[in-house]
Amino acid sequence: MGLPRRNSKSFRRYLALTAAMIFLQVSVSRGATTQTLSPLPWTKAVLHAKKLFLSATTTIEISQVARCQILPQLWNLPGGHTARLPGAAADVIRTSTSMPFGRSERTTTWIDATSGAVLQTEKLNTGSKMYWKLRRFGAGGYFEWRRAPATIQEERRSHHHWSKRSSRWHPWNPRPPAGAIVTSSYALLALLSKAHLDRPNTHLTILIPSHGRLVELSFVPGTLRKVATGFTIQRGSHSRTVRGTVTAREVDGSARWLGGGRNRGPAETGFMGMRGPLAILLQTGSAVPLRVTGTAKGIGRLVVRLKTVTLPSGDHAPVPQPR
Numbered sequence: 001m002g003l004p005r006r007n008s009k010s011f012r013r014y015l016a017l018t019a020a021m022i023f024l025q026v027s028v029s030r031g032a033t034t035q036t037l038s039p040l041p042w043t044k045a046v047l048h049a050k051k052l053f054l055s056a057t058t059t060i061e062i063s064q065v066a067r068c069q070i071l072p073q074l075w076n077l078p079g080g081h082t083a084r085l086p087g088a089a090a091d092v093i094r095t096s097t098s099m100p101f102g103r104s105e106r107t108t109t110w111i112d113a114t115s116g117a118v119l120q121t122e123k124l125n126t127g128s129k130m131y132w133k134l135r136r137f138g139a140g141g142y143f144e145w146r147r148a149p150a151t152i153q154e155e156r157r158s159h160h161h162w163s164k165r166s167s168r169w170h171p172w173n174p175r176p177p178a179g180a181i182v183t184s185s186y187a188l189l190a191l192l193s194k195a196h197l198d199r200p201n202t203h204l205t206i207l208i209p210s211h212g213r214l215v216e217l218s219f220v221p222g223t224l225r226k227v228a229t230g231f232t233i234q235r236g237s238h239s240r241t242v243r244g245t246v247t248a249r250e251v252d253g254s255a256r257w258l259g260g261g262r263n264r265g266p267a268e269t270g271f272m273g274m275r276g277p278l279a280i281l282l283q284t285g286s287a288v289p290l291r292v293t294g295t296a297k298g299i300g301r302l303v304v305r306l307k308t309v310t311l312p313s314g315d316h317a318p319v320p321q322p323r
């Protein structure tokens with residue numbers, strides 16, 4: 001069957017339909033490229049920050065778990081709220097941070113392995129401010145269970161025995177746009193590597209909860225740089241130290257309060273207390289995070305550097321090489 005005559009109504013409808021189909025195909029392909037994440041190219045990272053006489057060390061460990069094994073770990077949502085569920089697999093991200101003045105923090109974050117959407121987070125703070133909280137995420141917000149010690153005697157016991165308790169539902173306000181990915185700040189470095197922002201023509205936009213609001217974080221790859229660095233690579237039972245200059249991609253990150261927030265100050269990223277713009281260096285090829293630079297409240301400019309990275313034992317994982 002031939003095309004309609006050029007000046008007929010049928011021909012104009014044909015052009016409109018063709019344009020709509022092309023637009024739809026472009027929109028779908030763009031959406032797919034921004035939301036599909038690769039397997040994580042590293043499984044453990046130790047990072048260190050130092051400012052004058054203050055220092056902090058964070059260890060991030062990540063494993064991928066099948067859906068059938070993850071479901072028993074996820075809490076049920078009360079009140080008829082619809083809980084988020086993983087696809088075929090989930091990434092479990094565990095962090096352990098030692099901070100100044102005897103403070104420490106341990107977290108576990110469950111995210112969908114393909115989209116990066118957060119399913120559940122758990123956090124335990126000890127030291128000067130002790131508390132435990134668990135957040136289970138749903139379609140319209142999250143439910144939070146929180147515990148803290150009521151007495152000095154309780155501070156010496158496990159958080160399971162803390163008696164100062166509260167729980168409530170936190171709805172999103174404003175609601176995130178359709179298709180937006182709400183995740184956790186504790187998954188930030190993992191998501192940057194899984195999205196391979198060490199490559200050009202990529203980008204990542206995510207939402208994270210902060211103080212009852214949502215913060216939009218946008219990351220785009222910038223220029224390539226030669227970076228002097230020193231860190232240890234572990235793979236299986238072998239380890240070696242990289243010292244010298246490596247090629248890294250500088251990734252520019254911006255943060256803004258969703259729905260505006262001119263009276264709230266700079267939007268918080270949730271990573272090591274940083275707020276506002278971030279600059280991340282990812283080693284090209286491996287997407288290993290070498291350095292994170294930002295501004296922390298009460299501290300000022302803060303630089304977090306990689307000390308140790310563990311790569312998968314398979315041959316598919318590229319090894320950072322000094323140049």
